Amino acid sequence: MNHHFKHTAALLAVFVTFSSLLASCGKEEDTLNPMNSTDTALSEAPPISNGTSSIPSGSEAEASTGSPDQTVSPDTQPTESETVNEPSKGAYTQTSETVITLSDNISVNGTGASVAGKTVTVTGAGTYLVSGSMADGQIVVDTTDDAKVKLVLNGVSLACSDGPAVFVKSAPKRVELYTAADSVNILSDGTSYVVADENQAEGEIYPNACIYSCEDLRFDGEGTLYINGNADKGVNTKDDLDVRGGTLVVTSVDVGMRGNDSVTVSGGKITVTSGGDGIKSANIETEGKGQVLIESGTLYITATGDGIVAATDLTVNGGTMVITTKDADSTSLSVTNTTPSYDSLRGPGGGMPPGGFGGGGGGMPGEGNSNKSTISAKGLKAAGILTVSGGKITVESADDGIHADDAVWIKDGSIYISANDDGVHADNTLTISGGVLSVAKSYEGVEANQITISGGTNRITASDDGTNANGGTSMGMGRPGGFGGNTEQDTQESTNTNTPLLTILGGYTVVNAAGDGIDSNGNIVMTGGTLYVYGPTNNGNGPIDFGDGNCNMTISGGTFLAVGSSGMADTAQNNGQAVFAAYMNTIQGGTLIGIKDADDHMIAAFELPKAIASIVYSSPALTAGETYTFVYGGQAGEATDGVVDVSSYTGYSEMGSLEAY
Numbered sequence: 001m002n003h004h005f006k007h008t009a010a011l012l013a014v015f016v017t018f019s020s021l022l023a024s025c026g027k028e029e030d031t032l033n034p035m036n037s038t039d040t041a042l043s044e045a046p047p048i049s050n051g052t053s054s055i056p057s058g059s060e061a062e063a064s065t066g067s068p069d070q071t072v073s074p075d076t077q078p079t080e081s082e083t084v085n086e087p088s089k090g091a092y093t094q095t096s097e098t099v100i101t102l103s104d105n106i107s108v109n110g111t112g113a114s115v116a117g118k119t120v121t122v123t124g125a126g127t128y129l130v131s132g133s134m135a136d137g138q139i140v141v142d143t144t145d146d147a148k149v150k151l152v153l154n155g156v157s158l159a160c161s162d163g164p165a166v167f168v169k170s171a172p173k174r175v176e177l178y179t180a181a182d183s184v185n186i187l188s189d190g191t192s193y194v195v196a197d198e199n200q201a202e203g204e205i206y207p208n209a210c211i212y213s214c215e216d217l218r219f220d221g222e223g224t225l226y227i228n229g230n231a232d233k234g235v236n237t238k239d240d241l242d243v244r245g246g247t248l249v250v251t252s253v254d255v256g257m258r259g260n261d262s263v264t265v266s267g268g269k270i271t272v273t274s275g276g277d278g279i280k281s282a283n284i285e286t287e288g289k290g291q292v293l294i295e296s297g298t299l300y301i302t303a304t305g306d307g308i309v310a311a312t313d314l315t316v317n318g319g320t321m322v323i324t325t326k327d328a329d330s331t332s333l334s335v336t337n338t339t340p341s342y343d344s345l346r347g348p349g350g351g352m353p354p355g356g357f358g359g360g361g362g363g364m365p366g367e368g369n370s371n372k373s374t375i376s377a378k379g380l381k382a383a384g385i386l387t388v389s390g391g392k393i394t395v396e397s398a399d400d401g402i403h404a405d406d407a408v409w410i411k412d413g414s415i416y417i418s419a420n421d422d423g424v425h426a427d428n429t430l431t432i433s434g435g436v437l438s439v440a441k442s443y444e445g446v447e448a449n450q451i452t453i454s455g456g457t458n459r460i461t462a463s464d465d466g467t468n469a470n471g472g473t474s475m476g477m478g479r480p481g482g483f484g485g486n487t488e489q490d491t492q493e494s495t496n497t498n499t500p501l502l503t504i505l506g507g508y509t510v511v512n513a514a515g516d517g518i519d520s521n522g523n524i525v526m527t528g529g530t531l532y533v534y535g536p537t538n539n540g541n542g543p544i545d546f547g548d549g550n551c552n553m554t555i556s557g558g559t560f561l562a563v564g565s566s567g568m569a570d571t572a573q574n575n576g577q578a579v580f581a582a583y584m585n586t587i588q589g590g591t592l593i594g595i596k597d598a599d600d601h602m603i604a605a606f607e608l609p610k611a612i613a614s615i616v617y618s619s620p621a622l623t624a625g626e627t628y629t630f631v632y633g634g635q636a637g638e639a640t641d642g643v644v645d646v647s648s649y650t651g652y653s654e655m656g657s658l659e660a661y
Contacts, residue, residue: 032630032656035571035581035614063506063528064434064455068640070508071457072436074394074416075322077300078271087133089155090183090223094129100139102132102158125149125173133157141213142169149173153225154180159188168213168237169205175215179223179246187211188228209236209258217259219268221246233258234274241281243268243297255280256303263310265319266295278303278323281311284383292382294319294391304328307379307395314382314404316413318391323380325397327373368464369443372421373398379417382406386426388413388435400425401439408448410435410456422447423460428498432456432507444468445511449498451520453529454505459512459641465545466513466533469500469520500547504529504558510641511535512609517543517562524553526572526618532561532641537611539567544616546570555579559619561606563593566613578622578660582630586613592636594649596629597621602646603628607639622660629657 098110106115112124118137122128125147130139131154138160141149149171158165165187168175179185189210200206205214210229217237219225222245227234229252235241241259245268250256256272257263257279265279272278278301283289290311296318301307307323308314379395379402380386386404392414395401401417401424402408408426412435417423423439423446424430430448433455439445445460447468460466500522506529511517517535518524524546535543543564546553556576571581580595587593587608594605595617603621615630622628634652636644 031584032658033583034658035569035583035616065506065529066436066455066457066508068457068508068643070436071459072392072414072416072438074396074418074440075320075392076394077302077322077324084184084186084226086184087155087157087186088182088184089131090180092129092152092154092180092183097127097129097152100128100130100132102130102134102137102156104134106134106137122149122151125171127152129154131155135159136161138163139166140169141167141171141175143171146172148176150176150178152178152180153185153221153223154183156185156187158186159190161190162193164189164207164210164212166211166213167207168215168217171213171215173216174218175213176218176220177211177225178219179221179225181222183223184226185223186226186228189230191230194231207236209233210252211235213237213239216240216242218242218244219246219248220244223247224249227251229253229256233276234272236260240264242266243270247271250274252276255305256301258282261286261289263292264295265293265297265299267297269298269300271300273302275304277305277309278307278325280306280309284311290383291315293317294321296391299323302326304375304377306376306381306399307397309378309381310386311383313384314380314386316380316388316391316393320392322394323397325373325377325379325395325399327377327398328375369421372443375399378403379419385409387411388415395419397421401442407431409433410437416440417442419443423462432458444515445513450501450503452503452505453507453509453531455507455529456509458507458509460510462511462513462515464513464515465519466511466516466535467502467518467520468516469502469522469524499523501525503527504531504560506558513541514538515541516545517564519545520547520551522547523551524572526553526555526558526560528558530559532606532643533563534609534642535562535564535612537565539565541565542568542570543614544570544572555618557620560617561604562616563606563608563612564614569614569616571616572618574618574624574661577618577620578624578626579616579618580622580628580658580660581614581616582656582658583614584612584630584655586611587632591632592634592644592649592652594631594646594652596631598627602631602649605636605644605646605649606642607636607644609642624660627657627659630655 101107106120113122121140125145127150129152194208195206210227216239224247227250233255234250234252235257238260240262243265247269250272252274254276256274260282263281281290292310292314294316299321302324304326307325377398378400379397382404385407387409389411390413394416396418398420400422401419404426407429409431415437417439418441422444423442426448430451432453435456437458439460442462444464445462445466451469502520502524504526508530511533517533543562553572554575555572566583589608589610631652637648
């Protein structure tokens with residue numbers, strides 16, 4: 001919320017003048033005051049400069065049109081089933097596999113495995129059919145053969161009191177855990193065998209998961225595998241983790257599933273309930289490692305921490321994900337509106353509070369969002385680039401819904417987010433070029449240093465700013481005095497040298513924000529698409545907010561509406577397409593409004609979701625220098641995203657007429 005202190009005196013003067021006009025008219029709703037009046041500083045703003053679009057090159061980045069008919073509804077976690085205590089066999093046609101039968105006396109029928117007490121060790125490559133139950137035992141894979149080891153689980157129940165149930169020490173090619181069709185298998189580790197970090201010696205192996213591997217690990221099959229990580233992690237491999245099929249049900253004290261070098265999910269059904277992150281990669285030391293790739297499959301994740309987190313890049317190309325993240329020591333997620341109302345911010349005697357207005361409370365200390373998690377509890381998180389090219393994603397998070405330390409690019413897919421902090425956040429660039437995005441709840445809807453929307457259908461609800469093109473920081477103390485400031489940037493020097501920029505090239509976007517509707521600490525540029533902004537009702541924020549100095553909002557194409565309070569309202573400049581802008585006395589939510597041309601043709605009509613006192617509208621239907629009439633009240637057909645069919649709008653009253661500029 002970069003509120004323009006330099007405009008305050010002029011805006012207040014305009015509002016006082018307008019109030020006097022209303023008093024002299026005797027009827028409050030019959031007068032408009034132009035926002036671009038020469039009496040205000042708004043008309044004196046310099047032309048746009050220092051803004052460059054950050055949208056990636058290529059055909060996928062070209063502007064496209066979204067559709068109001070496209071919607072996304074959230075998926076839900078499956079109903080929890082009863083605890084499974086007994087394994088069961090399924091269908092598997094045995095050929096020449098070595099057979100391992102678990103019991104108090106482990107038996108091996110075939111070659112490549114040996115037994116020592118309660119441990120069976122696989123020493124050769126090949127396929128091993130494993131069944132039976134053991135209350136305290138272990139399967140170890142330790143081979144130097146340059147071919148894969150495949151363990152076919154068919155009715156296995158195995159617990160190990162002093163280590164992992166399955167421990168892969170060496171397997172140069174890969175180890176695959178395959179569940180037989182319709183089988184049920186259960187693996188559990190102990191509770192206190194993990195060596196604390198400070199007691200570990202360099203170069204030694206210290207297992208810390210129910211399934212622990214020093215090599216590449218793959219899951220596949222047609223059955224079910226329950227993995228109980230009682231000491232630390234559910235699954236942990238020092239190399240690549242690959243899930244291709246089967247049903248995995250992972251419960252863990254800490255991280256659910258970890259692939260140090262990479263994680264790939266291309267099939268199967270995964271349910272993770274973890275006391276730490278749900279699924280993660282970790283390798284940041286080796287170039288080309290640390291990625292997470294979701295190609296297909298179904299993932300249900302409930303994590304006290306991040307849902308899916310990549311040490312470098314995270315890519316989602318398909319599949320279905322339902323992710324719930326919780327704060328530490330949290331038993332349930334609470335998403336609430338964290339922006340106080342205008343009335344609640346009034347100081348003694350009805351004046352401004354100390355420090356004025358601002359994001360989450362202007363001069364108040366802290367980031368402004370007191371409702372976010374105390375730990376990192378993001379839905380999807382990447383240290384590098386996070387790309388969504390398909391699939392259906394549902395996130396309910398105690399922190400950001402989608403987060404990248406570098407860039408986020410939403411190309412396609414269906415995304416539903418309910419977040420305690422930002423809906424979608426990137427430290428550097430955020431590009432939306434396709435798909436359907438619904439940020440149903442958030443503190444700030446979409447946030448990055450540079451935001452580009454060129455396509456897709458996007459609906460964004462925020463208790464603070466709807467969009468925030470900021471300086472690349474995420475903390476701050478707010479600007480003391482005046483009308484507040486950006487509590488996430490103003491008091492810290494940004495490490496990002498890019499100029500903040502919000503660019504609308506295409507798509508269909510609807511913003512409903514209690515703070516600033518669209519906010520950029522630099523420029524705002526609109527060249528196409530559709531953007532409807534239902535901004536704040538409090539006068540400490542504005543429907544449009546751009547940076548101080550040489551910054552502005554310019555429009556050269558598309559359809560744009562911004563309505564909300566008038567106390568901090570900015571307007572847009574004609575950069576090839578005319579703009580209609582005005583103040584008016586407060587119009588209550590639920591009221592219909594419209595704009596007519598000089599020939600009495602209705603060119604736009606809306607049903608207000610909340611009270612407004614200002615409007616900025618631009619579309620190809622407007623002509624600079626022509627007079628347009630603002631109307632209100634009456635009846636119309638059903639609204640979609642606040643928009644009503646102009647042909648159905650009747651019974652309205654005229655408030656006043658102004659020229660578009």
